[in-house]
Amino acid sequence: MLVIDDDRDFLESLGDMLEMGGNYSTCLARDAVSAVAMAQAHLPAIALIDVKLGQDNGLELLPILKRTLPGMVCIVMTAFRDEKHSRQAFESGAEAFLHKPIDPNRLFLTMQDLLVHSPDGSGSN
């Protein structure tokens, strides 16, 4: 799966958590360009996308990723609490929206649920 966040500490800790807690294989990107390149290279089943990506915007990146890999499940995460972010995320094609700090159990349940119901029913990647 692809994790995109400009905060390196969070990115690494989330990667470790996903690999340890769910045996997910992760690739980590800190900006939009790297994210698109990794999506094309690794074909992840799930993308976890932060809204605020330094100079980039995760909500603008989301449709690009969807066009790159139409079957990829996208989960948007943010530390903001404005409802507009979740609305925009779903309008941009996100399958789920989570608030930081993310509850690990909730994240795993959400991912499992989405993968079970995804069109190709793909497992971890």
Place this chain on the structure above:
Amino acid sequence: MNNGTEHAARTLDCPKCGSAMAPLSLEQVGFEYCSACEGVWFDGTRLPDGAPLENDKALLADVARTLKERQGDIQAFLDSAPFEMGIKDTEGRYLLINRHTEELYGRSNEDVQGKLPSDLFPAQDAQKMIAAQQRTLDTGEVSSTEAGDGEGRWFLATYFPIRDWQNQVTGLGGIGLDVTVRRQAELKIEQINTELEALVEERTQELRAAQEKLLKQTRLAMVGEITATVSHELRNPMATMRSSLFVLGGLVERGNDRLDRALARLERSLQRCDGIIDELLDFARTKEAVLKATMVDDWLSGVLNEYEGSGDLQIDRRLDADGACIQADHERLRRAVINVLENACHALLQQTQNPHPAPSVVVSTGIEDGRLFVSFIDNGVGMKKDVLDQCFEPLFSTKGFGTGLGLPAASRILQQHGGEITIDSEPGEGTTVVFSLPLAGMV
């Protein structure tokens, strides 16, 4: 003008011997003849002794006639004047008033002769007239004052000295010009000015209040922006801590009680930090609420499900507003509900009654007088009156931890919805919180 005292009538007795005098013939023009002492008197003055000869009599008659004519001329002059005129003695008593004055006040010369201003005018106005008269008598110069007659008429009284042939002041002349119209205009202007000043003061107060409100809003908006930014920046490292905590929990050997407790404490502390940030955001939020039509019971059920799922609290639901629709900002109203439920949970934990009642939180909805009511009733520890009185004050808290912003934020959120929050509590009995919201309609 008031009634005054009568002026003493001039005696016809001889000032020298006291005998009764007879008016001289010759048209009785003011000469009297005392046959006892053979004196001729004119206006209190005795002419040289000796019985008047016929020629003298004729001369005197001419003089008297001339004087009379002059007196008549003076009276005619005074009576023809289109304003008040009068003559007073050196004590300020009226000797003579002109016809205009007589007609204006409905009083004759005889009525006012010998009277003082204080006999005829209101005390305050008479005082001003007497002072002006005295200035003229003291200095020999013209003086003026404005006075009223107590019946709405105002006049400018001007006094000047009357001097005899030796330049001695023997009396006062007075002229009164009617200034009622001007005075009324001045009073009107004064009244308008007073009203204008009051209006300006009122507008100034409104402007000041609006300015203060704007400043407050600006400050709140700034606080809101800062809080949003700081919250976001805090939540990112907290997210790192949480995921790192998960990784730590997976890496270390479990079964060590102390380690497990430490990890659980860290997890709880992170959740508490998250809750504090939520409360700060709720309170500092200044943007307009985004209202949308909401079926209350359905929406509230979802919020209660979510809350029950995050903890151990079981909520007794009595939702009885089927079909009721309100305009609500879901996220904000959800925060208000969560804040009240959090307080209820805390109150249940603090309950020390013996026997301990089964913890209970009842959430009910209902409609009354076109408004929707949502009640939260717990049987927790309750609040004393002094605590209850302060529970909506920001930063007031009875919890061991907490920002004291939960209820103030809930109150603000209800206000943003055109509603209000009320709270009632009894120590040891529990607390009832009620949201009252305008009903948008029934579906």
